[in-house]
Amino acid sequence: MITIIGAGPAGSYLAYLLAKKGKEVTLIEEHKKVGSPVQCTGIVTGSIKKFIKLPDKVIANKCNKVVVVSKNNRIEANVDEIVLWRNKFDEFMANRASDAGVKILTNHKFIGFNGRHAIKIKDKKNDKTKESIVDYVVGADGISSKVSKEAGFEKITKFYYGMQAKVKLKIDTETFETYFSNTNFPEFFGWVVPESEEIVRLGLGTKQNTKDYFHHFLEKRTGKKEVLCWESGIFPIYDPNKIIQKDNIFLIGDAATQGKATTGGGIIPSLKAAKTLCNCIVNKKDYNKQFKKESGKELLLHLKIRNMLNKFSDKDYSYLLNLMNQKRIEKTLKKYDRDRPITLLTNLLLKEPRFLSFSKFLF
Ligand SMILES: Cc1cc2nc3c(=O)[nH]c(=O)nc-3n(C[C@H](O)[C@H](O)[C@H](O)COP(=O)(O)OP(=O)(O)OC[C@H]3O[C@@H](n4cnc5c(N)ncnc54)[C@H](O)[C@@H]3O)c2cc1C
Structure with missing residues (x-):
């Protein structure tokens, strides 16, 4: 029995993938309706x-x-x-999970643990708290993750x-x-x-x-x-040292700081993380290691670029735009989007070595 807290993109996609692998999954969402309120550009x-x-x-x-x-x-x-219509996207993802056999409880809020294999869930409609026995718990409950807090993971500070x-x-x-x-x-x-x-x-x-x-x-x-x-x-800003698994308790999506630090985009990285976590749960692999192996380098590169951009003056930004304003660079930007940052950066540097002049901001 796997319980996932939070029916955002990370939680619903993970629930869907696990159900497709034959697992019994419950998805808990504190709001009455999945997808609302919207806090995203989409x-x-x-x-x-x-x-x-x-x-x-x-x-x-x-x-x-x-x-x-x-x-x-x-x-x-x-x-x-x-x-995207972010609310409709989230609803679509949750419905897909439900069609795959996931039990979804909306208007239910995760409150805390009673040991590592029992969780307390509050039914908000009648204000009653129930306890459920679980094998695995996943905190897909966003940046203020209650799962993270109650399980003693480190707080997100950046x-x-x-x-x-x-x-x-x-x-x-x-x-x-x-x-x-x-x-x-x-x-x-x-x-x-x-x-x-x-x-x-x-x-x-x-x-x-x-x-x-x-x-x-x-x-x-x-x-x-x-x-x-x-x-x-x-x-949240990606933390490469963040612990995201402790025994049978996992964090994913914003709760695990798995977004791109360059743009703040977290939807696609959380879908990728869901694939990794599904594989780890099904095949009993170490999620802390496996996530780093599959997404760590990309997210770290986004973080390094963000830290570099944060040191830019307005003049540096203008110079960057000058370098980008070339047909061959435009083609590269279209061919390799920001969700493939390593390939994108390698190709940009090959096409325009002057981008290397910004490396001074890395240190
Ligand atoms: C202003 C803004 C604009 C953005 N624009 C983009 C964008 O254009 N593109 C992009 O890719 N990303 C964007 N993002 C980031 C993106 O919204 C997040 O990375 C993404 O929503 C993370 O998905 P998630 O499933 O991890 O968490 P969330 O989408 O935050 O979902 C968490 C879910 O958990 C539920 N929950 C929380 N606590 C509990 C509890 N105790 N019990 C039960 N349920 C609970 C919440 O109600 C929520 O439904 C933006 C973010 C912001 C703030």
Whole structure:
């Protein structure tokens, strides 16, 4: 019996994979409805197709161009990106798990352990707490993971605040925008992602003063102060030393800091991690080791690039954009997306050795 806490992308995909392997799986979700509230932009690369075939109903928009803006420069590049309805995507993933035989309990909250093989779950509807006996427990319960806390894993201490809202803005739906500047978007970046011809998801990430930076960006980009709704949250920063398995208790997704530190994107890495963890549970392998083997190098590279970008001045960003604004680089960026960072970086360096000049920021 395997109990997974949290019906986000990581939990639902893992539940589906384990059920397909014949395991008895229960998925616990504290909200009444899977997928709500949304705290995500929902943009993913075409690499998601390696994991699932997306039905049209979960796709809000597709973008084939990105505009990258720095303080003194602006370039365009061709891309292949999908903008998800994140709530419908999560629902679709949970339904697929349910169709594969997973028992899903919504409106139920994980409260704690009673030893390593008994968990306490609160039924929020009638406010009653039940105890279940389990072989394995997986914390797929996001950055504030209760499973992690109650099982004594180390707390996540490095993260970015991501402030995002839906805003009315007429925009070309095929193009999304990213903004880099250490004055207006220090240590992360800003984005405008169209979900329709009338509405965009506008946001940014920072470590502090997030509200001030957000409102400045909102007004500058849209000329407005009003938003339609908020979709803010927190991005954990990948910790290569994080312990993610203790005996029969595992962490996955944001709870395990498994996102890309460059962009904060965690959907595709968590699907990849679900494959790794399924294999580890079924074949009794060491998940701490296996995850590092399969995803560690990629996520570490994202982290190193993030740390390097965080040292950039506005002038460095402009120079980076100049180097990127070449046909051969554009082709490489389209061919190898950011979900294959090692191949992407190797090919970029082969095509433009001047990128190596940024290596001084690694130290
Ligand atoms: C502003 C913002 C924008 C983002 N944009 C993107 C993007 O464009 N592309 C991308 O790839 N990633 C993006 N991300 C990151 C992405 O949202 C996460 O990496 C991803 O959701 C992680 O999935 P998960 O399944 O690990 O956790 P979550 O999606 O957080 O799911 C955790 C689930 O656990 C449930 N839960 C929590 N505690 C309990 C409990 N005690 N009992 C029962 N259930 C519980 C929660 O209700 C939730 O449903 C963004 C994040 C933010 C903050």
